[in-house]
Amino acid sequence: MSRPVIFDLFHTLIHGADEERDRVVGEMAVMIGVDPAGLVAAYHSTWRDRLVQWDVEETIRILAGRLGGTPSNEQVTRAGEHRLALGRRVLDSVSSATLDVLDALRGDGHPLGLISNATSDTAQAWPHSPLAQRFDVAVFSCDVGLAKPDPAIYHLAAERLGVGPADCVFVGDGADGELAGAAAVGLTVFRTTEHNDTDPSWGGPALATLGDLPAMLREPFEVMEPSGAHTGHKTA
Template sequence: MSRPVIFDLFHTLVHGADDERDRVVGEMALMVGVDPAALVAAYHATWRERLVRWDVEETIRVLAGRLGGAPTDEQVTRAAAHRRSLARRVLGSVSTATLDMLDALRDAGHPLALISNATSETAEAWPRSPLARRFDVAVFSCDVGVAKPDPAIYRTTAELLGVAPAECVFVGDGADGELAGAAGVGMTVLRTTEHNDTDPSWDGPAFATLRDLPTLLHQPPGASGSTGRASRTTPTDDLR
């Protein structure tokens, strides 16, 4: 069997849509009667809770309440729908070139998995995205209650694939210390810079476009593999 390949999602397979996310959160603030800039700041400050604990409705209620708001159920539902619409748009924006690359890997026999630090609306949108049918396993932090770089999320994904972590290749941009987390459980790590040069301090192999990945994976053993290291763990908060 060809080696399983595990991908990050935002800034790896699709753009993170950071500016659009902040715009949408500001619009949600108007829907629930709080200050837009304050709600955007609150979203950024609570990235960890939103990744592993709160769904979109709870996030809106909690953060609006902290900002002095008291939104009705109807207002919360409307704001949540706005956020869910963003998730669908971003997942639907995956390029044809990326889909072709994934198809090429599957045709070559590589099992494919996803590990994403993502909030509930992304996990909800995933099954209807063009990416979903190309993956054997998809693990979201909001579903399993842990986020990268916690070793548990990598081990859970490998277990679902039916392999040991050391048999897997992890591909990501490097947000949230994900590269070091993957290396720490024994995965081969490849850093992509196609959408964002998130962790230039990583000293393992990197590549600029996803279409190069199938060639890298078929190089002789050791030519592309490295455990490497990362010195930055700052969250990018992509669609979170």
């Protein structure tokens, strides 16, 4: 069996759509009667809780309350649907070129896994996206209560693929310290810069485009030791 390949999602397979996220949160603020700039700032400052703890409507209620709002159930539901629609839209934006890469990897016999630091709107939209049918395993931080670079989330993905971490390749842009986290538990790591040059300090192999990956995995390659690790995070 060819080596399993585990991908990051945002800024690796799809663009992170950070500006659109802020716009949508501002629109949600109007729906629930709080200050748009305040709600956008609250979303940014609570990213970790939203990744591993709160669902969409819980987030809206908690943050609205912190901003002095008391939205009705109807307002919360409406704002939640607006956020869920964003999740569907972002996943549906995946390019045909990326889907072709995934199909090529599957054609070469590589099982495919996903580890995403993602909020519940993404996890709920995933089963209906064009990406889902191409993956054998998808692990979302909001579902498992773990987020990269926690070693446990890499071990969990590998376990679900039926292998050990050292048998897997990890591909990501490098946000949230994910590359160092993957390397620390034994995965072979490739950094991608196709959507964003998130971690230029990383010293391992890099891909300018995912289209290069199938051919690279068909050839023997030497894994380089990383020279640094980036700890910034993506907006979710």
